[in-house]
Amino acid sequence: MALGRRDAEIAAQIGGTEAQVSVQRLRLLRKLKIQSQAQLVDVAEKLARWPSSPIAPPPRPGPPAPSGR
Secondary structure, eight states, X not given: OTTOOOHHHHHHHHSSOHHHHHHHHHHHHHHTTOOXXXXXXXXXXXXXXXXXXXXXXXXXXXSOOOOOO
16 A cells, blocks of 8 residues: 555455545554544555565665675
């Protein structure tokens, strides 16, 4: 959700239907008292820091390693 994915995309990724994802999205937003996309992104970023999170963004590439030549 925080990555801007549509319900249909999320449903395809995790299984289930678009309607199921939509209902769960609404329940989650109400439970967390989230009112905006910015709040959703903030919460998701905090939760994505957990190593077991399936929505953790890929690691950012660092500077290139120096060659040993």
